[in-house]
Amino acid sequence: MKKILIVDDDPVMRKLVSGLLVKNGYQVSEAVDGKEGLAQVINFSPDLIVSDVLMPEMDGYDFCAEVRSRPEGKSLPIMMLTALDSVEQKIKGFEVGVDDYLVKPFEPKEFVARVSALIRRSVSLDKTEVEGRSAQTIGVFSLRGGAGVSTIAANTAIGLSQIWNQPTTLIDLVLVGGQSALFLNQPLKNTWAEICKSPLDEIDDHIVQGALLSHDSGVTTLAAPKRPEVGDTITPEKVSKVLSILKDNNEYLVIDFPHDFSGTTLAGLDLSDIIFIVAQPEIVSVRSATIAKDTFIDLGYNPDNIKTIINWTFPRNGIVNEDIERYIKGKIDLVIPYATDEFVEAINFGIPPAFSHPEEPLGALFEDLAMAVSKDDHRKDKPEEPAEGWLRVVDRVKQRRRTK
Numbered sequence: 001m002k003k004i005l006i007v008d009d010d011p012v013m014r015k016l017v018s019g020l021l022v023k024n025g026y027q028v029s030e031a032v033d034g035k036e037g038l039a040q041v042i043n044f045s046p047d048l049i050v051s052d053v054l055m056p057e058m059d060g061y062d063f064c065a066e067v068r069s070r071p072e073g074k075s076l077p078i079m080m081l082t083a084l085d086s087v088e089q090k091i092k093g094f095e096v097g098v099d100d101y102l103v104k105p106f107e108p109k110e111f112v113a114r115v116s117a118l119i120r121r122s123v124s125l126d127k128t129e130v131e132g133r134s135a136q137t138i139g140v141f142s143l144r145g146g147a148g149v150s151t152i153a154a155n156t157a158i159g160l161s162q163i164w165n166q167p168t169t170l171i172d173l174v175l176v177g178g179q180s181a182l183f184l185n186q187p188l189k190n191t192w193a194e195i196c197k198s199p200l201d202e203i204d205d206h207i208v209q210g211a212l213l214s215h216d217s218g219v220t221t222l223a224a225p226k227r228p229e230v231g232d233t234i235t236p237e238k239v240s241k242v243l244s245i246l247k248d249n250n251e252y253l254v255i256d257f258p259h260d261f262s263g264t265t266l267a268g269l270d271l272s273d274i275i276f277i278v279a280q281p282e283i284v285s286v287r288s289a290t291i292a293k294d295t296f297i298d299l300g301y302n303p304d305n306i307k308t309i310i311n312w313t314f315p316r317n318g319i320v321n322e323d324i325e326r327y328i329k330g331k332i333d334l335v336i337p338y339a340t341d342e343f344v345e346a347i348n349f350g351i352p353p354a355f356s357h358p359e360e361p362l363g364a365l366f367e368d369l370a371m372a373v374s375k376d377d378h379r380k381d382k383p384e385e386p387a388e389g390w391l392r393v394v395d396r397v398k399q400r401r402r403t404k
């Protein structure tokens with residue numbers, strides 16, 4: 001039973017609020033001002049505080065500030081309930097650490113809904129603190145379209161999921177026109193659009209989970225909205241918030257980036273641990289890759305975490321790796337061969353090669369790539385129950401050693 005502390009000097013208000021909460025299954029304790037409230041925070045250890053603003057001994061602002069300054073009150077949800085309706089008052093409330101604000105008189109139903117949302121949010125935060133997940137995030141990027149970003153993102157996500165059997169999410173940040181879900185043959189039941197119906201401060205774990213699509217490989221997908229005008233309404237702040245929620249709930253995130261440096265792209269890049277720059281082996285594409293790489297360095301990203309992938313989306317010609325490396329002033333980390341039949345089939349059926357043929361060269365290449373960007377603490381020991389993907393990768397490593 002969740003415990004709620006009500007702090008209000010008006011006995012009628014206390015009775016009304018506590019009646020509502022008790023009726024909805026909460027355990028309630030009451031305090032007549034901030035001073036008494038503080039004592040109760042320790043004695044009653046509530047899961048949520050509902051506080052009035054104007055009170056004789058210690059007002060609501062001082063009370064909240066005091067709660068926030070104590071270790072047991074750092075992440076305790078606080079709702080302010082008050083007759084003061086001005087914007088300044090609300091801002092003052094948020095400044096002292098209030099999580100939510102409701103003006104009297106209020107609708108009982110809305111009050112109860114907000115209380116339950118606040119508690120749900122703080123419970124999911126606690127849970128992630130205990131589990132301590134923080135997903136390794138891999139961004140796939142190219143300034144030019146058609147280089148194979150979506151292809152590589154989908155296959156890397158599948159590879160990661162097959163190796164570790166751990167929560168892995170593929171995020172389509174091509175918010176206008178993205179097709180990640182198509183690569184996995186997923187009907188667009190849910191997309192970013194579901195998240196974007198909610199204002200920024202209401203986006204929580206529950207809403208984000210509800211927007212994900214699941215795939216047989218174990219990968220979940222956050223797909224781009226069906227309608228372009230919806231994609232345009234997604235702000236960088238929303239992207240940051242959604243990604244940090246996903247980071248807390250996954251071991252791996254893979255981001256399919258658009259071909260730009262927009263605000264939402266930057267929000268995603270900032271949260272990426274490793275970035276793949278993808279280029280086709282021709283001059284314009286290689287030049288774009290160089291610009292992208294220079295920009296990443298200017299943005300302060302660690303060069304060691306930027307990997308260059310050359311993708312032969314057309315048949316091989318005379319260009320050799322050394323020419324490209326000279327041009328980009330750096331080394332190529334991976335070359336993906338021309339494999340039009342495999343990829344056309346993969347797109348037509350919505351089955352990426354990493355999923356349909358993980359033992360064949362193309363699928364294996366993506367699985368090995370996934371292993372290379374896995375968390376260090378995952379790679380250092382053999383998993384207790386190794387997944388098939390893990391066994392395949394390790395077999396290939398042994399084979400390569402043998403043939404050397």
Ligand SMILES: Nc1ncnc2c1ncn2[C@@H]1O[C@H](COP(=O)(O)OP(=O)(O)O)[C@@H](O)[C@H]1O
Nearest residue numbers: 145146147148149150151312337338339340343
């Ligand atoms: N190595 C490859 N060989 C042949 N075709 C490829 C290869 N990589 C990608 N393609 C094809 O190129 C097209 C563009 O790939 P896509 O992943 O959608 O690029 P982007 O997301 O960068 O626009 C797709 O039709 C894909 O099947």
Ligand SMILES: [Mg+2]
Nearest residue numbers: 149150174179
């Ligand atoms: Mg794409």
